Amino acid sequence: MGDFNGQTVLVTGGGTGIGKAVTEAFVAAGAEVVNRHADVSSQSDVDDLIRPLATLDILVNCAGIIHRDAEYDMPTFLRVLDVNLSGVMRMCTACKPLLARRRGSIVNIASVLSFLGGPRVPAYAASKGGVVQLTKSLAAAWAPDGIRVNAVAPGWIATQMTQAIQEDEQRSAVILARTPMGRWGTPGDVAGPVLFLCSQAAAFITGAVLPVDGGYLIS
Numbered sequence: 001m002g003d004f005n006g007q008t009v010l011v012t013g014g015g016t017g018i019g020k021a022v023t024e025a026f027v028a029a030g031a032e033v034v035n036r037h038a039d040v041s042s043q044s045d046v047d048d049l050i051r052p053l054a055t056l057d058i059l060v061n062c063a064g065i066i067h068r069d070a071e072y073d074m075p076t077f078l079r080v081l082d083v084n085l086s087g088v089m090r091m092c093t094a095c096k097p098l099l100a101r102r103r104g105s106i107v108n109i110a111s112v113l114s115f116l117g118g119p120r121v122p123a124y125a126a127s128k129g130g131v132v133q134l135t136k137s138l139a140a141a142w143a144p145d146g147i148r149v150n151a152v153a154p155g156w157i158a159t160q161m162t163q164a165i166q167e168d169e170q171r172s173a174v175i176l177a178r179t180p181m182g183r184w185g186t187p188g189d190v191a192g193p194v195l196f197l198c199s200q201a202a203a204f205i206t207g208a209v210l211p212v213d214g215g216y217l218i219s
């Protein structure tokens with residue numbers, strides 16, 4: 001998984017699910033992980049989070065929300081965009097000066113819904129599509145600063161975000177039938193690829209979006 005000794009990592013949404021697994025994997029690989037809570041939709045929260053940091057090597061943007069069947073309501077639509085897309089931009093721009101000093105890297109959490117429509121979650125799908133374009137744009141803009149910017153696009157991962165769908169036998173069966181690997185992913189399945197993208201093994205990779213979906217997007 002790489003040696004992250006001496007590196008400082010910031011994970012948003014690091015208290016649960018995928019973010020928690022990413023945090024644990026970085027700690028196991030020797031990194032120091034900053035895990036203070038900040039609301040990524042608040043510029044002042046983000047600024048307060050970053051200000052005390054002396055150094056930063058890696059930013060992983062895992063914070064995200066979804067409001068199934070409620071995102072046609074305009075305030076809800078805007079809220080999802082503000083957390084999932086603008087929140088990533090806020091964190092990336094706030095961390096850029098520190099990351100540039102260490103020639104660091106960023107991994108954003110996109111989704112298979114970055115590529116597919118989400119009729120029950122139009123804001124979520126739009127936000128995750130935006131995360132992919134933002135990732136590519138920042139990768140191109142910040143390559144001269146030595147900052148790599150990549151994303152992973154998880155498929156169906158068993159976390160609290162998908163709890164209701166896991167418990168819906170019919171819906172879960174449809175998902176599993178479309179997933180060539182035939183199972184739900186675990187948060188740990190996503191953590192490995194995140195560490196890879198931050199590691200020296202990925203030193204020439206930027207602007208990439210790596211599906212972590214058991215093959216969901218290929219069928």
Ligand code: NAD
Nearest residue numbers: 013016017018038039040062063064111154156157159161
């Ligand atoms: P999760 O609900 O466990 O994690 C989301 C985290 O974001 C939580 O810790 C929550 O506290 C935090 N968060 C929410 N709003 C925030 C805000 N305004 N500021 C800061 N933190 C905030 O679910 P998860 O599945 O682990 O999701 C992690 C990421 O993975 C999300 O971006 C999600 O969209 C993405 N994702 C999940 C799946 C899946 O199937 N579970 C698939 C694709 C992408």
